[in-house]
Amino acid sequence: MTKSNPGHYFEDFKPGMELVHATPLTVSTGDLSLYRALTGSRHALYSAETFATTNGFDALPIDPLLAFHVVFGKTVPDISLNAVANLGYADGKFLKTVYPGDTLTAISDVIGVKENSNGKTGVVWVRTRGENQHGETVLSYVRWVMVHKKDPSSPAPDVSAPDLPEAVAASDLVAPSYRDWNSALAGSSWRYDDYQVGEKIDHVDGMTVEEAEHQTATRLYQNTAKVHFDAHAQAGSRFGKRLIYGGVVISIARALSFNGLESAAQMLAINAGTHAGPLFAGDTVYAWSEVLDKAELSDGTGALRLRLVATKNHPCSDFPLKGEDGKYHPDVLLDFDYWAAIPR
Amino acid sequence: MTKSNPGHYFEDFKPGMELVHATPLTVSTGDLSLYRALTGSRHALYSAETFATTNGFDALPIDPLLAFHVVFGKTVPDISLNAVANLGYADGKFLKTVYPGDTLTAISDVIGVKENSNGKTGVVWVRTRGENQHGETVLSYVRWVMVHKKDPSSPAPDVSAPDLPEAVAASDLVAPSYRDWNSALAGSSWRYDDYQVGEKIDHVDGMTVEEAEHQTATRLYQNTAKVHFDAHAQAGSRFGKRLIYGGVVISIARALSFNGLESAAQMLAINAGTHAGPLFAGDTVYAWSEVLDKAELSDGTGALRLRLVATKNHPCSDFPLKGEDGKYHPDVLLDFDYWAAIPR
Amino acid sequence: MTKSNPGHYFEDFKPGMELVHATPLTVSTGDLSLYRALTGSRHALYSAETFATTNGFDALPIDPLLAFHVVFGKTVPDISLNAVANLGYADGKFLKTVYPGDTLTAISDVIGVKENSNGKTGVVWVRTRGENQHGETVLSYVRWVMVHKKDPSSPAPDVSAPDLPEAVAASDLVAPSYRDWNSALAGSSWRYDDYQVGEKIDHVDGMTVEEAEHQTATRLYQNTAKVHFDAHAQAGSRFGKRLIYGGVVISIARALSFNGLESAAQMLAINAGTHAGPLFAGDTVYAWSEVLDKAELSDGTGALRLRLVATKNHPCSDFPLKGEDGKYHPDVLLDFDYWAAIPR
Structure with missing residues (x-):
């Protein structure tokens, strides 16, 4: 049996299912530097410790988008390895500041599935959250993707699409x-x-x-x-x-x-x-x-x-x-x- | 006399000789981030401080291969600037965990030389070790390279090839x-x-x-x-x-x-x-x-x-x-x- | 009215004017790693904490050129967004060591202006300093640039060129x-x-x-x-x-x-x-x-x-x-x- 990750197919996603994603990541000042150098980011709040601490932060924080990409990245092997398309995001909230030294873990709950009329693909909705090392949710968002079915003849699940x-x-x-x-x-x-x-x-x-x-x-x-x-x-x-x-x-x-x-x-x-x-x-x-x-x-x-x-x-x-x-x-x-x- | 480094030639390597290589390097979380971003590395043990400390490490460690490349890199100006080919590695051991903040110095001992039959090149064996700021050996390996002779007419040294x-x-x-x-x-x-x-x-x-x-x-x-x-x-x-x-x-x-x-x-x-x-x-x-x-x-x-x-x-x-x-x-x-x- | 930065034109620069530039930056070990990885820098003094502290530094310092580029970079939106050419540098002094964790702010004083005979451009001299979070000047230099006039018909200012x-x-x-x-x-x-x-x-x-x-x-x-x-x-x-x-x-x-x-x-x-x-x-x-x-x-x-x-x-x-x-x-x-x- 092959040991490489085959990813999940449409049939694998069941509403109520929780997926703990691999590779938690400790974000660092090295990530801050690379994010700046790769994107051109230059907001003072995310560049200067002095500016950040003067404005209510404990230290120089991680840009929320960097935290988002890290959490999102972890979900790819489980959610979208067999995806046809990334259809959308909704209800994304940045709940707690992330600082260098924090470790982010990504966890997704399957909150909806709907087979497409072609019988070959379906849409999966997940709510993903990023947790820090204290178990606090730092960000949360809903994403939906179109995923291949493994077997086109498998029966369609009950439709359950979230209200967003x-x-x-x-x-x-x-x-x-x-x-x-x-x-x-x-x-x-x-x-x-x-x-x-x-x-x-x-x-x-x-x-x-x-x-x-x-x-x-x-x-x-x-x-x-x-x-x-x-x-x-x-x-x-x-x-x-x-x-x-x-x-x-x-x-x-x-x-x-x-x-x-x-x-x-x-x-x-x-x-x-x-x-x-x-x-x-x-x-x-x-x-x-x-x-x-x-x-x-x-x-x-x-x-x-x-x-x-x-x-x-x-x-x-x-x-x-x-x-x-x-x-x-x-x-x-x-x-x-x-x-x-x-x-x- | 030119001040730029001419490198060493085959004749310069004598068994028993020790070479302390230039530019010790303090590895940092910045190196961790770059290593991840350039290689795609994603083992939890080298990504997440929580995962590492739960499994017996003092902090988030440096990937052994990153430490190896750093130590290897320092040897290039002294060992392989005039090398024809990098022939092999052997007996490489990772002896001590390297953490961000540690400073690595590379030191090589010449452990074998053998002139090639063409009289123009020879093989040099070195054992290189990386030491941290406490003088502890963190890794050690043998490498052998084919190096140009400076003067093809210089006499061949006694053959001394290590058992590996x-x-x-x-x-x-x-x-x-x-x-x-x-x-x-x-x-x-x-x-x-x-x-x-x-x-x-x-x-x-x-x-x-x-x-x-x-x-x-x-x-x-x-x-x-x-x-x-x-x-x-x-x-x-x-x-x-x-x-x-x-x-x-x-x-x-x-x-x-x-x-x-x-x-x-x-x-x-x-x-x-x-x-x-x-x-x-x-x-x-x-x-x-x-x-x-x-x-x-x-x-x-x-x-x-x-x-x-x-x-x-x-x-x-x-x-x-x-x-x-x-x-x-x-x-x-x-x-x-x-x-x-x-x-x- | 447009909210994007139009930059300054020749007429905007008045001798005696002070420009506090945007986006102070906290430099970090991440910047050290990137600077090394992008330039090939390998001086021991800026690579190894052990070498630096043995030679009178408090910690591994930031390469003065890295600090210079950071300070220079901040001046671009205010000084040279409408520049025709960067004409020169002079009297640049590195006054205080910059360490990871320091926050650099760039401030420029306009010290000279001279309209060109074509009436379309002029030369502006600024002295720029980089300050750390303690308000200490870490570096200072003079730079002069050729800048477009916004309106060629605006009168030429009195010539004031600094002695350098x-x-x-x-x-x-x-x-x-x-x-x-x-x-x-x-x-x-x-x-x-x-x-x-x-x-x-x-x-x-x-x-x-x-x-x-x-x-x-x-x-x-x-x-x-x-x-x-x-x-x-x-x-x-x-x-x-x-x-x-x-x-x-x-x-x-x-x-x-x-x-x-x-x-x-x-x-x-x-x-x-x-x-x-x-x-x-x-x-x-x-x-x-x-x-x-x-x-x-x-x-x-x-x-x-x-x-x-x-x-x-x-x-x-x-x-x-x-x-x-x-x-x-x-x-x-x-x-x-x-x-x-x-x-x-």
């Missing part, structure tokens, strides 16, 4: 309290009141992605999905080449969004996310944002609900998103909906 | 004692008793290597061999391009072997190693393993003696190794023989 | 006192007395630079200059491709200079620097040095004033610099003048 919120409610956000936000060090004087619902921001800058960069980032997260690493096998695939992990796109677009959203440093929740098109090495990522909603969290802190759109080889002064047919513009890579804290 | 064991004896292995090995977190329930001598495992996954990746890894180890870095000079070489450091192949193959050998996390000894063919950027590495031997080390721990074979652009379901002529299959990169600990 | 020293005076160097310099571990027995003014050293080795490497290094320093990252936009530029950050050239050339200047590990001052030509991915960097001056700093320590010349695709046994017309040889990338400490 369109967005995390502002009242569910774990709000920080910034004590002494320095606009010069943060990179901008724009704060909560300066952003208006409906406002669009072109982040101007572009970032070209190399094979070595996305592979290194994806291994940093211990995400092992083959399509990102195996050029020999991918030569025979639909695209003929390696596909860049969607998390790489999210983090680069988010880093580009610094230019115009400097003080919206702290991601609080992921409401939704669609990977609208594939990114390949050599392509240049651009990004724009739209303010979808606003919420006052405390006297000193508010939250912006932001749409972050990433494109490839298409600067975003025209804010590309969808065509009249409702389909994504072919240059759009990502349509990502999240909440970020911002000082008032 | 075919493999490190199981009784010489420094055995860990795992206290509470969690199979789910380790990634597999396969343990000592599940592996049989003669069993072959296809590790399935492939990893394509980019120039930036192998250069970055090789500099991480402070290995300065020119063939890995200088495309301008290599354009005039036999291969016409940069050659990837063999240690990069070992670590990638070892990381790929996680898929099927998840719990054989800790390398205890290097018995032998042959770099059968060159790897170049753009090639995809695959790997398979064979269980060569087994040994019970304690009530809770055993060891597997494993052959790790790496190939390029050749998935390993057919377990390629040698042809009927006894020569390596042209796609084989590495034939590496080692002991790894595994819980019983 | 040709080189930092030896008496202004902050001298280390090495207590127990180990030549074997440092990599060479050449010390202060072995180097002569006028001596030239070919550093022999070459390093080819990949897109992924220079981008990763430049992001490590949080330098955001677009020309280094945006292949899509650069396709329409004069060179048609991404330009490598000059600091990458400085650090690689400096790392190559280890081979021949092993014990001149600690940079004390930057006297001048000219980026004579552009470097692109795929090019191979070579380097040579000339001893310009010497100074005894204390009983145990001296300083060498060194010219470090980097070339591309041109090994340096012929010490290329300038032609008879006084112009730089077309293969020369960098002409860099600095002081380094060396044990006597």
Whole structure:
């Protein structure tokens, strides 16, 4: 019997099932450095210990997106090794700050299954949480994927699809309290009141992605999905080449969004996310944002609900998103909906 | 007189001579992160402090192969700057755990020399040890290289070739004692008793290597061999391009072997190693393993003696190794023989 | 009104103005590892805690050039986003050792402006300092750049160009006192007395630079200059491709200079620097040095004033610099003048 991991097929996922994923990871200042060097991240809150501790943190924290990619990466061998497509994210909440030295373990609960009408694939919903070494949940999100059936003739399970919120409610956000936000060090004087619902921001800058960069980032997260690493096998695939992990796109677009959203440093929740098109090495990522909603969290802190759109080889002064047919513009890579804290 | 290092030639190596190599290195959590990000390593024992301390370590340890590459790298300017070929390794033992913060110094003793019949080159055997800041030997191995003579007319030295064991004896292995090995977190329930001598495992996954990746890894180890870095000079070489450091192949193959050998996390000894063919950027590495031997080390721990074979652009379901002529299959990169600990 | 940073134009710079730059950065052992892995740096003083503490440091320090690139990187959005050219450096002094855990903030004072005769651009001089978390200046340097005017019809300001020293005076160097310099571990027995003014050293080795490497290094320093990252936009530029950050050239050339200047590990001052030509991915960097001056700093320590010349695709046994017309040889990338400490 083969000892290599065959992954799970649609029939293997039963609602109520818990999957403890392999390889907990102790995140470190080394991960901080690599994350910065690979994404271009430059929010003061995640760059400078002085800035972080002045604003209510115990030490220099790990960027929530880095923690998210680490937790997500661990789920790949169990959830999406035989996936046809990553369909979406919802109800993602960042509940506790992660610091260097913390060890993250990923655990998923199967919360829904639905066979597709073709009888060959099905959709699986999981709620994944990342726990630290104290057993505290630091983040939690729902993800759904389309997975192959092992045997097309196996009977379809009862349909059980979870109810998912369109967005995390502002009242569910774990709000920080910034004590002494320095606009010069943060990179901008724009704060909560300066952003208006409906406002669009072109982040101007572009970032070209190399094979070595996305592979290194994806291994940093211990995400092992083959399509990102195996050029020999991918030569025979639909695209003929390696596909860049969607998390790489999210983090680069988010880093580009610094230019115009400097003080919206702290991601609080992921409401939704669609990977609208594939990114390949050599392509240049651009990004724009739209303010979808606003919420006052405390006297000193508010939250912006932001749409972050990433494109490839298409600067975003025209804010590309969808065509009249409702389909994504072919240059759009990502349509990502999240909440970020911002000082008032 | 030129101040740049001319390296040593065959005549310079005298049995009994000790070489203290330059640039001791303090290994850090930054090295851990880079090693993971460049190789794809994902054993829980070397990823998670919780997992490591639960199983008898004082903290999150440095992967023995990372320590090996660091020690090896330091020897290059003194041993193999004028080498024609790296001929082999033997009797490699990992004697003491290396932790972030430890400083490694490399020291080599010349233990054998033998001029080749052509009178232009000779073989040099060295035993290299890595010492930590307390003067404790953390690892030790024998390596032999073919080196140019400076002057073909210089007389041949007396032949002195060391006796080398075919493999490190199981009784010489420094055995860990795992206290509470969690199979789910380790990634597999396969343990000592599940592996049989003669069993072959296809590790399935492939990893394509980019120039930036192998250069970055090789500099991480402070290995300065020119063939890995200088495309301008290599354009005039036999291969016409940069050659990837063999240690990069070992670590990638070892990381790929996680898929099927998840719990054989800790390398205890290097018995032998042959770099059968060159790897170049753009090639995809695959790997398979064979269980060569087994040994019970304690009530809770055993060891597997494993052959790790790496190939390029050749998935390993057919377990390629040698042809009927006894020569390596042209796609084989590495034939590496080692002991790894595994819980019983 | 757009929220993305438009950068400053020539008219915005007023002598006496202070610019506190965004994103202070806490440097870490992760940065040390990446700096080593991306540049090939291997001075014992910046590699081994044991070597550093034996020689008067409190811990393993950050390479002064790494600190310089970090401070420089922060100034880019405010100083050189609309720069036509980086014209020079002068009077750069490393005043205090930076250790992992220190947080660096960059602050610039505008010290001179001079409109060019074309009325479209002008030269701006700034003195930039890096401060640690205690408000101590760790390094300070002058840089001047040519910047676009926003409005060619705006009046020319009064000319105010600073007086700059040709080189930092030896008496202004902050001298280390090495207590127990180990030549074997440092990599060479050449010390202060072995180097002569006028001596030239070919550093022999070459390093080819990949897109992924220079981008990763430049992001490590949080330098955001677009020309280094945006292949899509650069396709329409004069060179048609991404330009490598000059600091990458400085650090690689400096790392190559280890081979021949092993014990001149600690940079004390930057006297001048000219980026004579552009470097692109795929090019191979070579380097040579000339001893310009010497100074005894204390009983145990001296300083060498060194010219470090980097070339591309041109090994340096012929010490290329300038032609008879006084112009730089077309293969020369960098002409860099600095002081380094060396044990006597």
